[in-house]
Amino acid sequence: MSDQEIHIIGAGPSGLAAALYLGRAGLKPIVFEQAHEVGARFQGDFQGLENWSTEDDVTEMLAGVGLETNFRCVPYDAGGAYGPSGERVDLHTDRPLFYLVERGSGPASLDTGLKRQALAAGAEIQFGVRMERSAADKVIVATGPRTPSAAAQGLVFETSHPDGFYAFLGNHLAPRGYAYLLVHEGRATLATCLFDQFDRAEEHFDRVLKTALDTLNFNVHAARSFGGYVDFGLRRPWTRNDRFYYVGERAGLQDALWGFGLRYAIRSGMLAGRAIAMDEDYDALVEEHLAGRLKASLANRVLFDRLANHGYSWALRRLSSVDVGEVLRRHHRPSAAKNVLYDIGRRRYPTRQEPSCEREDCRCLWCEHGREEGTASCHAEGLETADCVV
Ligand SMILES: Cc1cc2nc3c(=O)[nH]c(=O)nc-3n(C[C@H](O)[C@H](O)[C@H](O)COP(=O)(O)OP(=O)(O)OC[C@H]3O[C@@H](n4cnc5c(N)ncnc54)[C@H](O)[C@@H]3O)c2cc1C
Incomplete structure (x- = not known):
């Protein structure tokens, strides 16, 4: 072939x-x-x-x-982790x-x-x-x-803080997840990664930013926000x-x-x-x-x-x-x-079957395989035909 x-x-x-x-x-x-x-x-x-x-x-x-x-x-082989009450633990490993x-x-x-x-x-x-x-x-x-199974909301920015990584745990910061700060050569990423309450991601991130600033006292320049989800x-x-x-x-x-x-x-x-x-x-x-x-x-x-x-x-x-x-x-x-x-x-967290579209004239990827497999209808799940491939 x-x-x-x-x-x-x-x-x-x-x-x-x-x-x-x-x-x-x-x-x-x-x-x-x-x-x-x-x-x-x-x-x-x-x-x-x-x-x-x-x-x-x-x-x-x-x-x-x-x-x-x-x-x-x-x-990265060493870093700091902060618990819900702000308690700090130094993390060590024998390899990155x-x-x-x-x-x-x-x-x-x-x-x-x-x-x-x-x-x-x-x-x-x-x-x-x-x-x-x-x-x-x-x-x-x-x-x-x-x-979405989990969502992340964060900022990328420039800072003079030294290189390092820090994790923050606490359901007020990242429900059933964690927040993190990664710094490398004057650039940083700070984010909350939530496994619950995705609709309140911004509110949680505001708290993460305040907590991280209070704890690590770093400066922030040229910040841009980002976000996304994982599946x-x-x-x-x-x-x-x-x-x-x-x-x-x-x-x-x-x-x-x-x-x-x-x-x-x-x-x-x-x-x-x-x-x-x-x-x-x-x-x-x-x-x-x-x-x-x-x-x-x-x-x-x-x-x-x-x-x-x-x-x-x-x-x-x-x-x-x-x-x-x-x-x-x-x-x-x-x-x-x-x-x-x-x-x-x-x-x-049930595993999901591939849905298929049931429109007769539709040749999208779902329809081509899904009809034959007889799996659930993506229309029934409220998904548009145009969304079938994504
Ligand atoms: C904020 C955030 C932080 C993360 N942090 C980490 C981390 O620290 N470590 C880690 O291991 N993972 C992390 N992940 C997860 C990681 O990014 C993903 O697991 C990885 O990118 C998945 O790769 P992929 O190729 O499957 O999908 P993607 O990276 O999503 O790539 C899919 C591509 O397909 C394109 N596409 C979609 N539909 C169509 C279409 N119909 N036609 C043409 N193109 C299309 C999209 O534009 C995209 O470019 C993070 C994710 C997020 C959102």
Whole structure:
């Protein structure tokens, strides 16, 4: 199938990783992106490439799948965490807890780095094209989150505060979530990440800003706000009709504990590319490489939901004397107890089936596969036909 076009919808990390893999395999990936550049949904904000869910370092994982770190990728291995009453705990790890990356369209962003690698591999990217249907034999749907499971609201700004990372816990700041401040070379990202009360995100963020300023006393210049949501509503199956491959957050392949979805996005894009190039079963690859950790993350979400403010304080006291990376690694390992909690989580956060549109003349991606599968109607869910692909 070397001269066959493979359509990839969405140029986020999952779509670009898929394009990169397919291009290197000698196929013809064409990426369609509705925005006019990669990373358009971000503002140059800093994110963390988590380094706690596997035994190997995340940079080894990236190198292992042939990805270069041709983007800003800075290890962070110590930081401060503040509990609901303002109590501080210093966090330590024996290896980087995460790697700071930049999102957006800037020259050092993760998105730009992946774009460069995909283009170098021979992929074509068409910007300003919103795709709602495709006639290609193989289509990778990489359109990002569809339904909010958690939301983030924040500011990016310039500051003279030294480099560092700080976490803030407390349901008055981030209901069932956390807030964070990341500072690197005079630039900072401060955000609240809420797993409840999304409609009050701004109010929570105002409190986070005040708390962070009172606690850390930093200056703020040239501030821009940003926000968005994440989607961990695992949607099985991940392949439809041997034709549509769902990757990244579009598939709900996202960390249910804290929303660290980048690794899942990149890895699932690579796995979809591999399934197409090597004629392998994508669903089986997802089960083998990602499902265990995703299940553990949902189990961890069930535990975290129970903590509330007094539990956050208790957890922080315990973390003060241990290697926090090792504790998180242990919590991501599959176990019988995690499976029980995962089953509870599945009932609380039900996995969603792909909806399908029922309009007879509609050839959108949902309709093409959904009608045959006989899944729920997206009209019944109040979704417009035009929204079907997203
Ligand atoms: C504020 C915020 C902070 C976050 N922080 C972290 C973090 O610290 N660490 C972490 O690991 N993760 C973090 N995440 C999650 C992470 O950003 C996502 O998991 C990741 O971007 C998902 O990649 P993706 O390729 O699946 O989707 P996206 O990155 O959303 O890319 C999807 C792309 O598809 C395009 N698209 C959509 N529909 C169409 C269409 N019909 N036609 C053409 N193009 C289309 C969109 O324009 C977009 O460019 C954060 C998310 C948010 C919102």
